[in-house]
Amino acid sequence: MNDVTAPPARDLLATTLACTLAQDHVADIVETLNDQDTGTVANVLLDLPFERAVEVLDQPELVEAAEALSLLPDQRAAAFLSAMSADRVADVFQDMREPVRERLIAQVDHETRSALTRLLAYPEHSAGSIMTTEFVSVPNSWTVAQTLDHIRHVERSRETVYAIYVLSPVTKALETAVPLRRLISGDPEAPVASVVAARKPIRVTPDVDREDVARLISKYNLLAVPVVDASERVIGIVTVDDVIDAMIAETTEDVQKLGGMEALDEPYNEISFIRMIRKRAGWLSILLVGEMLTASAMQYFQDELEKAIVLTLFIPLIMSSGGNSGSQATSLIIRALALREISLKDWWRVALRELPTGLTLGAILGAIGIMRIVTWQKLGIFDYGEHWVLIAATVGAALLGIVTFGSLVGSMLPFILKRLGFDPASASAPFVATLVDVTGLVIYFGVAAFILRGTLL
Amino acid sequence: MNDVTAPPARDLLATTLACTLAQDHVADIVETLNDQDTGTVANVLLDLPFERAVEVLDQPELVEAAEALSLLPDQRAAAFLSAMSADRVADVFQDMREPVRERLIAQVDHETRSALTRLLAYPEHSAGSIMTTEFVSVPNSWTVAQTLDHIRHVERSRETVYAIYVLSPVTKALETAVPLRRLISGDPEAPVASVVAARKPIRVTPDVDREDVARLISKYNLLAVPVVDASERVIGIVTVDDVIDAMIAETTEDVQKLGGMEALDEPYNEISFIRMIRKRAGWLSILLVGEMLTASAMQYFQDELEKAIVLTLFIPLIMSSGGNSGSQATSLIIRALALREISLKDWWRVALRELPTGLTLGAILGAIGIMRIVTWQKLGIFDYGEHWVLIAATVGAALLGIVTFGSLVGSMLPFILKRLGFDPASASAPFVATLVDVTGLVIYFGVAAFILRGTLL
Structure with missing residues (x-):
């Protein structure tokens, strides 16, 4: 027998725990064990009645199953694994390190091993990978x-x-x-x-x-x-309970992607610092590089900026409105696609719906924007200069255009991603906002050039 | 008998449909009926065998159940309702218009009516409102x-x-x-x-x-x-199937809220234009008004802006990075709270985790930002002026500060909302971005004042 698999010295805590837990609901045992270190978990598994320990190990919620089994004597671990349900054993083996993994696979009973070989061959997240062979x-x-x-x-x-x-x-x-x-x-x-x-x-x-x-x-x-x-x-x-677990995992993935990052694939509490940075830095960097186009766009409009510095005051406001309307449209369409309320071929019906919606929302925001400038000017809070009426008109018109554009881009992006074979849920709010920002600037300066030509510009 | 309840003339389509559908799985019948108009649905219900029609009406997925029942003769509708499961009848009655509703409630059998009275008294989304009394x-x-x-x-x-x-x-x-x-x-x-x-x-x-x-x-x-x-x-x-339906509905709500809007509560395809605008315009307007603080902040820094117009080039880029890191942190925490991986009392542990995470992410983005300015300057793509090194330092330091701040605000906002009794899922990506934008500007100009004082400013 190998050193690595020597059982940890039984501790009093583990024995007491096993005694107390024996009467609990298996899901509650798992919850208690998840708060203990691996050594204690392994000892509790040894102290619990065999059937009960198998029941505990069969719960997908038990986080440290693979590590705890690796600490047990091979023979005992193999006995547990042979008694567990095959789909759960497949999951556990996926978490287990070599060489323990190979050694244990060789020791489980024939039936479990052949079920295992088949289960491990199916792609991740497929029916084959979550199915049980015990029916x-x-x-x-x-x-x-x-x-x-x-x-x-x-x-x-x-x-x-x-x-x-x-x-x-x-x-x-x-x-x-x-x-x-x-x-x-x-x-x-x-x-x-x-x-x-x-x-x-x-x-x-x-x-x-x-x-x-x-x-x-x-x-x-x-x-x-x-x-x-x-x-x-x-x-x-x-x-149905495998499916519920899968649904919860899918929702977590979708929400995290919508927030503009890679799905963590492990609980927030348990992921290591390095892995967390990796999952988050990628998209943040991509978005930053995308957003650099706004700097290029503004460099292009530098002359206008210098002539009418007052225009810069509204850049954040206008750009964020485009991003917000896009993020609304994207989350609506991602969800409608996920629920199969709409399919790829409905893209033009959605576009025809988002166009008037965007125009209406843009008109509402445009009106609010105009009111703000008029109010500040009239109340003397800020002086937008002699052409303040034209500036108000520019901001209003730009909001109308950008919100409409944001709604269209936000609603079409999930379709485009799906069409290209990507997960439509990758169309995160930050992704849409970045896409809309550059065009938003171009729309804003375009509108400004049209309205202010001959006066400010 | 009242005119309103006169059955629509049976049409050939309905009879043919009923014949074809009688053999289908009930979920498939529902899918076919959802594509038909209410009159046809009513006729199919009349043409199907009684037991089968009840089975169809019992499916929560049948959208037009209330309208179709309203078109049937009262007696037939009451017979259907009395045979349906009480929790489904409660749902149907909630969709039904007066006076049909009141008339039909009076005609269902005693058992259904008393179950109904109890079910309708429970708050929306509670166990009482989705439970069935048939066990x-x-x-x-x-x-x-x-x-x-x-x-x-x-x-x-x-x-x-x-x-x-x-x-x-x-x-x-x-x-x-x-x-x-x-x-x-x-x-x-x-x-x-x-x-x-x-x-x-x-x-x-x-x-x-x-x-x-x-x-x-x-x-x-x-x-x-x-x-x-x-x-x-x-x-x-x-x-468990009521729960699956409830989980899907909750996920839809959460995704839509995360996108920065009120939950639609009805399929994208079926919601009216007016209701869609109402659900979306509210948050967009609130966010716009919040974002107006950025205009105020920029008015405050107008002197700096005029002296160093080159600073404006990076405003969108810096603000969006803060929003993006905040949106990541928010979606992570919303999901971890929903899964009970963390609870309200863990806020400080999360803060202690997000601080180094934000600093690291900010350092990465800051480095990318500096590289961009150095590259453009060295390659002669754009001339940031004689103080370009200081400008690069300003952008890098601002990114570091804003990404850290964004991660902290984004991770704390769901806790604050939950503590105040709101749904943490209301902490949408656009909401966080707006919160971070104003502070982002202040950080940017603060850093600029510190680094560029005596040179550009």
Whole structure:
């Protein structure tokens, strides 16, 4: 036995914890363990009854599972891993370091190992990568009574028994899915498939994205979706609680991307300083470089700036209004695309809708902008010079143009990203703002040149 | 019978549709009907078999349920409503116009009406408002066999039978929850509660927010959570599919708020122009008024601006970097708060983390900013004047200060909003950017005054 895997000395804390925790709900045990160091977690796992420890390890919420298992004697770790559900074992192995990982993979039982090899081959975030291989299936020749009897036997080792998959006895292809609730009220002697209307069940292939699986489960109010291979054989199921976890992870990703950064992929509390900087500095630098175009644009308009320094006062205000209207439109469209309320081909309908919306919003903001200048001038708070009426008109017209432009760009950007094969959620508020800023300046100075030519300019 | 409720003339389209749809999955029927006008939907409901029509109406995804029911003869509509699940009826009535609503409420059966009165009294987005009153409960004196027999009888009229609530026969208080999977493998003659470990089940009161219900269901991997009153009597259950719908709605709200607008509360495709403008114009106007402080700040620095017009070139770039770093920090913290990774009391730990993060990010951006000025000057692309080294230093130092400040403000704003009782998700990217912009200008001109005093200023 290797040194690395020597069990840590059992400590009193771990034993006491194990005693107290044995009665708790498994989710609460996990919460307590997540606050402990890895050594304590490993000791608690040794002190808990075996079945209970497996239950705890089966929770995806247990953060240090891989590290804790690495600290246990190989034999014990392998026993735990063989008893855990295959999809969870796959996750744990992905977090585990070599050489422990390789050594443990060699020691888990045959069934777990072959399930593992398949699961690890599926792309990240696919149905295959989140599915469990522990489900109930029976041949269509069985009766209701036979099936119920089978469920009673395997109940404890299956993630869900609420959907039973009925297979062709010859090809093993999926024929139908029978909910347990129908089964228990069916005639015991009738064939198992007779309790439901004959209909191909909703099913997915292993490469389907977890977001699409979530959509199906939510649309059809399912408790699980079977995952089938090319010959329609069931190779696993995705259950509703896997989907909820996936939905929460997707939402976190989307919100972080919308904030203008890469998705962290780990809790804010736990990510290291270096990784946090990496996830945030990239987009910030890209946006800064993009925003440098504003400096170039302003260098281009330097003559106008020198003649009419008063114009600079409104640059931040006008640019941010464009960014804000763009960020609104982007978040609306990202969400509508995610919910499939609209699809790629609807881009022109959205554009036709955002155009009048942007014009109206721009008119409202333009009016507020004009009111501000008029009020400050009339009340004597600030003197915008003899051409203050023209300046007010310039600011009003620029706001109208920029807000309209911002709404259009903000609403079209997610479509363009999706069309180019990127995640539309990458169209973050800062990204849109940066895109709109440069054009916003050009619009502002264009409007100013038109209105103020011959007076200020 | 009233004119308003006269059924629309049956059209061929509706009859054909009903025929085709009768075999489809109910979620697919709903999808097809959502593309039809209300008259056709009403006719299809009349043409479908009664049970099937009820199933269709029971789907929360059917947008025009209230309008279609209003078009049907009162008697038929009341029959549908009485057969539908009470929580869905409550939703439908909330969308229905008077006087049809009042007339139909009077005609639904007694059971539905009393459930309805209770459901409509709960606050929006609470467990009470999304719960269903159709669940299975049995007294603790029953045996496993008795309970299974009962389930067989009521199965078709209950939203879920996978959790059976065991009550005290005297007080009717909830004692435990028994999953059906355990029940079917239990000894038929044993008391129903004997198949699980005695433990108070996870439960909520009706005023608990739907987000917290979702968190419990996700944490404990439940299929349903019972809702209990003050005496621990079960008054309803929230099922996992209600929770998924609620999670999707919450995510939509959060994304839209993060984009800097009020949550739409209806699909992008279906909201009217006026309502869309209302939801978007409010925040845009508030942000514009806030952003006017930048004009005031720049008026204050007018002397400096006139002396060193070259400083204006970098205003957009510097301000947007502050906004971007703030928006990153805000979206991170909003999400970490929503996931309960951090709580209100962790604000100082977050601040201590964001300070070095902001300084590092600011140093990176500051370096990029300096490089840009040096490169442009050296390559002769633009001449920043004789003091270009000092200008580069000013821009670099300002970026460092503003990005640090942005990260701090962006991370603290959600805490402040939460502390004041607002939704932390209201701390939108545009809101943070506006907050940071004004201070950003002050920092920029402060740094400039310090570095350029005696040369340019």
